[in-house]
Each structure stands twice: as C-alpha cells, then as structure tokens.
C-alpha cells in the first residue's frame with residue numbers, strides 16, 4: 001500500500017518534471033540574456049530533483065524501502081536514515097557506503113557489490129541525504 005502510493009507519487013513527479021524540462025523557453029534562440037541566471041538556477045533545481053528521484057528508484061529496487069519506507073526504520077525506529085542524529089553518525093558518504101556494504105547484526109543485511117553496484121549505491125545516497133534538512137548536516141559538522 002505504502003509502496004503503491006510511493007510509486008504513484010514518483011510517477012507523477014517524474015511526469016511533472018519531464019513536462020517542465022520539455023516546456024517552452026528551453027530553446028537557445030529564445031533565451032533572454034537577462035533571464036539566463038534564474039533559468040539556470042531553476043534547471044539546477046530540476047536536475048537535483050531528478051537525481052533524488054533516480055536515487056529513490058534504486059532505493060526501492062534494492063529493497064531498502066521495505067525496511068526503510070520514506071527513510072524511516074521499520075525494525076529499529078530509533079535508527080532512521082535522516083535527521084541530526086543520523087547525520088552525526090554518518091558524517092561522510094563513505095560512512096554510509098561502508099555500513100551498507102557490511103550490514104549490521106541488528107537486522108540489516110549486507111549489500112555487497114554483487115547485489116548493489118557502486119553507481120546505484122551512490123545514487124541511493126543522494127536520495128538518503130535529500131531526506132535530511134540542510135540544518136541537520138550543518139549541525140553535525
């Protein structure tokens with residue numbers, strides 16, 4: 001159920017984003033120089049959103065979502081993949097890579113490269129990081 005809602009939302013977002021991307025104003029001749037900076041900013045944000053959506057797809061595909069819906073932790077409620085405490089435990093992305101590859105004896109299976117490629121894991125981390133507010137990470141450093 002949760003998953004179906006998530007998937008539907010993902011689909012909607014992807015559609016909305018692809019509409020934005022293919023909308024008018026993107027062709028080089030028509031760009032008003034005065035407006036270029038803000039258009040670039042907007043398209044950076046769209047790029048970021050697309051990367052997050054891509055990461056979420058991998059997060060679902062790699063079965064993470066089953067135990068971590070919306071970055072929560074269904075088995076250990078006090079270990080979500082977001083928030084100040086998480087950002088403090090996992091200061092760098094490498095810390096997340098190491099943990100996911102190794103797993104944990106407290107119910108998290110290991111994900112070796114044979115199960116999850118480096119690229120997919122990087123993409124998943126973009127999604128995980130997007131779940132925490134900027135202030136959470138700033139606080140952790």
Ligand code: HEC
Nearest residue numbers: 062063064067075076079080081086100104106107108111
């Ligand atoms: C079978 C359930 C299960 C699956 C599938 C699973 N996890 Fe976990 N995960 C857990 C549990 C349980 C913990 C808490 C482990 C602990 O406390 O040591 C955890 C902890 C984590 C943590 C550390 C959280 C913290 O706050 O300390 C990260 C990061 C994480 N998982 C990422 C992932 C990713 C990425 C995937 C998919 C590739 C994944 N998990 C798949 C059960 C799962």
